[in-house]
Amino acid sequence: MTSERTFFGHPWGLATLFGTEMWERFSWYGLRAILATFMAASPAHQGLGMTEQTAQAVVGVYGALIYLVALPGGWIADRILGPRRSVFWGGFVIMCGHISMAVPVRSAAFVWLGLLLIIAGTGLLKPNISVMVGKLYPEDADARRDAGFSLFYLGINLGAFFAPLVVGRLAAGDRWHLGFGAAAVGMALGLLQYVLGRRHLRGVGDRPGMPLPADRRRRVLTHAGLAAAAVAVLLAAWAATGTFSLDAFTVVLTVVILAVPVAYFGYVMLGSHDLTADERVRMKAYVWLFVAAAIFWMLYDLAPSKLLFFAQNHTDLSLFGIRIQAATTQSFNPLFIMIFVPVFAALWVRLGNRVSTPQKFAFALVMVGLSFVVMALAAALAGAGRVSVWWLVLVYLIQVFGELALSPVGLSVTAKLAPQAFKGQMLGIWFIATSVGDAVGGQTGRLSQVMSDPAYFLTLAVMAIVAGLALLMFTRRLREMMAEHHEPALPAPGGGPSDTNGRRA
Structure with missing residues (x-):
């Protein structure tokens, strides 16, 4: 009889998710540690030349969108991809975002593309990797599950601690793109560990919890595509008026983000919904x-x-x-x-x-x-x-x-x-x-x-x-x-x- 391999007494699949999350957080906190100073640095110092106030607003809405997209990311996993594939594709998109930012060119287009990809990828990865940690344990194993999450959160904090030290040092001397590249390498290492350790997950998260029928899936994807196209058209029309500015755009995004909880709480409180x-x-x-x-x-x-x-x-x-x-x-x-x-x-x-x-x-x-x-x-x-x-x-x-x-x-x-x-x-x-x-x-x-x-x-x-x-x-x-x-x-x-x-x- 051979004893099962464990990770500090927990299922070995936790080691896979621990490492994936640690490296993903390394990439996130590494970028976070230099993003504002990069944006405010002058073009002579390889930055974007924003004012500190504009850079602060951009970093604010960037962080806000990271948390906002966790809602649709969780829905996609539950209804279409399943948690395991959502985590993989989320990590892959995040890595592509960091690579885009690491491209050593003067154009800011690669920076905005990179941030957009990181937001989208994080929405897929973050809410679903935690779900997979919980599913490694039987329903009645509350104490072991809690202890497992403790180890998981240790990985988060280890990544958050080391990332600014490494990325900050590499980006010193206006080598911003080298710092962004280090964040890309971090996410790549997390993906590699995730793929190599897949067998230890034993099927956890392989299937969506409530999969959509094929016809509804096509309808949802069509509506999502139309919504994205409508947003693109509106932004293009705004730019064509000559009134578009980065500051104004961050204000609009802030208003939209503020409207989300107001609308949600209004929906819950003002509707019947059989609430007692x-x-x-x-x-x-x-x-x-x-x-x-x-x-x-x-x-x-x-x-x-x-x-x-x-x-x-x-x-x-x-x-x-x-x-x-x-x-x-x-x-x-x-x-x-x-x-x-x-x-x-x-x-x-x-x-x-x-x-x-x-x-x-x-x-x-x-x-x-x-x-x-x-x-x-x-x-x-x-x-x-x-x-x-x-x-x-x-x-x-x-x-x-x-x-x-x-x-x-x-x-x-x-x-x-x-x-x-x-x-x-x-x-x-x-x-x-x-x-x-x-x-x-x-x-x-x-x-x-x-x-x-x-x-x-x-x-x-x-x-x-x-x-x-x-x-x-x-x-x-x-x-x-x-x-x-x-x-x-x-x-x-x-x-x-x-x-x-x-x-x-």
């Missing part, structure tokens, strides 16, 4: 949590734009006497996540329901607000010269405390409060909160045209802190609406890290 009175009350509570999450991500996801520019322009990039790249500061966040995830996991288990979901969200908002108070102080000191990079270390440390309070409970509270008729759809809506926050956060860069950096950071800080305090004031009412009751915490040796993975992406 209790379900409607819980949905009203969820809307407030959704808004709070969007405000949190609005500040938090300024890391690859506004905070990256601060690192580049106003920071003495020396850590323990070693010179680092501005992109290296993007590694602080995943490093702190890996350090503090076990701490917060154990903390939440011991506290139990004594700390409610609204209180955790309020704590997160106050933390991200305080981090921007620190940024305001650093920006004020930067008026007299470059400040220590340790200011950014402190900022990211405070922000991680907030993320570990909000991010882990997001999907959980969404599943809990979702009406029965919308259980599956609502899980995707949680990620729309990040999309809204990213898009609006990108637009806040325009405030820099009318106020100083200290005032900018302080304005956003006050917004987040006030929102957090308001949420705290209405905690009791929200708990009643959510039917979340106070229960004493049960002693436990520690919580599974998957209870608080701290990384949405």
Whole structure:
């Protein structure tokens, strides 16, 4: 009798998905660490020559679209391709996107094509690789599945940690396309591991869960093609008027992204859908949590734009006497996540329901607000010269405390409060909160045209802190609406890290 090969006690298929996700995140966070500075660099430095405000807006809507397309990506896997093929083709399209960006030509067309491909590919890969992790385990193996997801999230954070170090170093000296090429290599390595390890998945994700009949599939594809053609025609007509600009385009995309949750919540709340009175009350509570999450991500996801520019322009990039790249500061966040995830996991288990979901969200908002108070102080000191990079270390440390309070409970509270008729759809809506926050956060860069950096950071800080305090004031009412009751915490040796993975992406 031969023992089955395992990956730290888990099915070996987890090793395949772990490696694929780690390298995909390496490519994503590697690009993210240099994208804004590349766009704002002058053509003489091989960049696109945008203003920092425009670059921030572009990076914001780019991140927003990444989360938005997870909804159609999950639908395509469920109804047409199946998770396994969706992950493969998603990774392949992502790799092609990075290759397009790595083409060493002056034309920006390859950059926009590359970003479009990365968005489309990520929509196919991200929602479906997590589904496959869950399906590696029997239905009743909750504890092992949770532990497996913990290892999976470790891969995410490892990729996020090393990517800025590697890509940032390679892109130094205006070698942007070399950095983009490294991201392409990372995705290629992930695809290679995925293909070679396919047999260990044992058929997981081979078939769509609810396949469309052939006639409906053709109809859906036809409608999708017509919609894409209509968008292309509208953009061409806009360009022909001579009023098209990148700034205006990001504003339009932001408005569209904002309209998605407004339309969805309106559809749920105003229609009948056989919702019970209790379900409607819980949905009203969820809307407030959704808004709070969007405000949190609005500040938090300024890391690859506004905070990256601060690192580049106003920071003495020396850590323990070693010179680092501005992109290296993007590694602080995943490093702190890996350090503090076990701490917060154990903390939440011991506290139990004594700390409610609204209180955790309020704590997160106050933390991200305080981090921007620190940024305001650093920006004020930067008026007299470059400040220590340790200011950014402190900022990211405070922000991680907030993320570990909000991010882990997001999907959980969404599943809990979702009406029965919308259980599956609502899980995707949680990620729309990040999309809204990213898009609006990108637009806040325009405030820099009318106020100083200290005032900018302080304005956003006050917004987040006030929102957090308001949420705290209405905690009791929200708990009643959510039917979340106070229960004493049960002693436990520690919580599974998957209870608080701290990384949405």
